[in-house]
Amino acid sequence: MSHEHLSPKVSPQDALKFFRSIVGESNVLTDPSDLKVWGTDWTKVFEPKPMCIVKPASTKEVSTLLAYCDSNNLAVTPSGGRTGLCAGAVASAGEVVINLSRMNKILDVDTVGLTVTAEAGVTTEALQEAAKAQSLFFPLDLASKGSCQIGGNIATNAGGVKLIRYGGTREQVLGIEVVLANGEVLDMNVALRKNNSGYDLKHLFIGSEGTLGIVTKAVLRLVPKPRNLQIAIMATDNFTKIPQILTRASLAGVSITAFEFFTEVAHRIVLKHLPGARTPFQDIAPFYVLLEVEQPGLEPEIETLLEKLFEDGLITDAAIAANSVQFKEFWGLRENITESLAAHGQVLKNDISLAIDKLDDFVKALEELLASKNPKNMDLVLFGHIGDGNLHINYVSPKSRDSREFQLEARAIEEDVFKLLSKFKGSISAEHGIGLTKKKDLHFTRTAAEVAWMKKTKAMFDPKGILNPGKIFDI
Ligand code: 2HG
Ligand code: ZN
Numbered sequence: 001m002s003h004e005h006l007s008p009k010v011s012p013q014d015a016l017k018f019f020r021s022i023v024g025e026s027n028v029l030t031d032p033s034d035l036k037v038w039g040t041d042w043t044k045v046f047e048p049k050p051m052c053i054v055k056p057a058s059t060k061e062v063s064t065l066l067a068y069c070d071s072n073n074l075a076v077t078p079s080g081g082r083t084g085l086c087a088g089a090v091a092s093a094g095e096v097v098i099n100l101s102r103m104n105k106i107l108d109v110d111t112v113g114l115t116v117t118a119e120a121g122v123t124t125e126a127l128q129e130a131a132k133a134q135s136l137f138f139p140l141d142l143a144s145k146g147s148c149q150i151g152g153n154i155a156t157n158a159g160g161v162k163l164i165r166y167g168g169t170r171e172q173v174l175g176i177e178v179v180l181a182n183g184e185v186l187d188m189n190v191a192l193r194k195n196n197s198g199y200d201l202k203h204l205f206i207g208s209e210g211t212l213g214i215v216t217k218a219v220l221r222l223v224p225k226p227r228n229l230q231i232a233i234m235a236t237d238n239f240t241k242i243p244q245i246l247t248r249a250s251l252a253g254v255s256i257t258a259f260e261f262f263t264e265v266a267h268r269i270v271l272k273h274l275p276g277a278r279t280p281f282q283d284i285a286p287f288y289v290l291l292e293v294e295q296p297g298l299e300p301e302i303e304t305l306l307e308k309l310f311e312d313g314l315i316t317d318a319a320i321a322a323n324s325v326q327f328k329e330f331w332g333l334r335e336n337i338t339e340s341l342a343a344h345g346q347v348l349k350n351d352i353s354l355a356i357d358k359l360d361d362f363v364k365a366l367e368e369l370l371a372s373k374n375p376k377n378m379d380l381v382l383f384g385h386i387g388d389g390n391l392h393i394n395y396v397s398p399k400s401r402d403s404r405e406f407q408l409e410a411r412a413i414e415e416d417v418f419k420l421l422s423k424f425k426g427s428i429s430a431e432h433g434i435g436l437t438k439k440k441d442l443h444f445t446r447t448a449a450e451v452a453w454m455k456k457t458k459a460m461f462d463p464k465g466i467l468n469p470g471k472i473f474d475i
Pocket of ligand 1 (some may be wrong): 075143335337349350351385392393394406
């Protein structure tokens with residue numbers, strides 16, 4: 001398998017010889033088991049078939065590798081922690097995977113300017129820890145933080161659970177260094193909070209899913225550590241009430257750091273698959289909301305808010321974490337949904353977003369749509385960053401079900417969901433990206449004119465189309 005627009009000018013043997021001369025013998029992997037592991041992400045839908053995995057240790061090496069691939073027409077798939085959920089880092093057609101894991105140094109923590117400078121292969125959790133060591137806070141927080149890397153976070157403009165308070169990846173990035181397809185190093189790695197000197201090109205690369213360049217370094221914003229975090233899980237009987245709870249929490253002036261939700265079925269599946277998981281509730285409820293707030297002292301107490309929500313019938317039950325163990329347990333009930341679903345069955349994922357004031361009508365329309373389809377042997381599991389208007393829909397069937405039949409049924413419903421979503425002017429990807437899995441659906445969110453300009457931008461930075469071909473759109 002190969003990419004039709006590229007005809008390689010070198011044999012794989014010669015290419016491998018060159019790669020080994022640049023990064024060293026042990027940093028070029030060709031073993032079938034390695035190709036499988038390093039050539040894919042968490043999607044597992046596409047068969048990984050890379051030519052090889054190459055692990056550079058410096059920007060210079062990335063540059064040399066890309067210049068070689070460009071002049072020899074070799075397709076490249078950039079890769080980081082490979083936790084993506086839309087096959088953005090899957091190499092399924094003989095690509096050279098350039099994996100940045102060895103570029104894992106934190107270069108500087110500036111406690112005055114509140115920035116951290118790091119190589120692309122640093123994990124999100126390592127950045128969080130580096131900030132914590134200086135009593136600061138790196139605000140990007142994702143369930144996959146232990147494995148995902150900052151280069152991948154930037155390439156996908158990852159969102160996560162703290163976006164409501166601090167913004168997503170784009171908002172944390174002050175500067176980046178990028179290697180372009182032809183090997184040119186574009187240094188935009190400046191730690192400035194304000195910089196209105198012409199086009200801010202870094203934003204083109206943030207969220208470009210490795211199709212415009214490979215991010216090798218970044219300067220990211222740090223913030224003061226949030227003080228006295230409190231977490232509550234609330235039970236409610238109707239989805240309609242969730243946006244109302246959010247409004248009430250905002251109006252009450254509590255300092256929200258996360259506002260997440262999950263359905264009863266999501267909760268049940270986590271309780272089944274997560275070792276030691278416990279629910280704080282006696283009775284089951286159809287929907288749960290996780291609210292995290294910062295409460296250093298002056299803010300209204302979370303207890304007062306919960307009491308009012310209860311009195312007004314917006315929630316049926318609530319539990320506040322009593323200690324740090326319970327704090328972690330509560331987060332675990334939300335953050336382990338993805339892994340529990342993967343253990344539970346076959347899954348197709350949607351990661352959509354809507355204006356918050358349209359959420360309620362959309363979910364009602366979604367329920368009607370599902371009632372009319374009446375899918376057999378399939379659960380629709382809803383959860384996500386509801387405070388950002390980001391809804392994760394997972395279509396889940398038992399592992400024993402024929403996978404082709406599952407995919408066909410789930411994809412047919414997905415198409416109807418996307419049609420509905422486009423009527424509500426929502427996005428088919430809030431935070432995961434397009435990759436391979438959603439490119440056929442890009443038109444539901446982006447106009448033909450937008451896609452045409454994306455393609456022109458791609459042609460400008462990567463005229464031969466060697467960088468992550470087939471991702472986002474076909475050229
Ligand atoms: C999350 O919010 C991730 O936990 C994964 O974005 C969502 O599995 C999913 O659909
Ligand atoms: Zn998410």
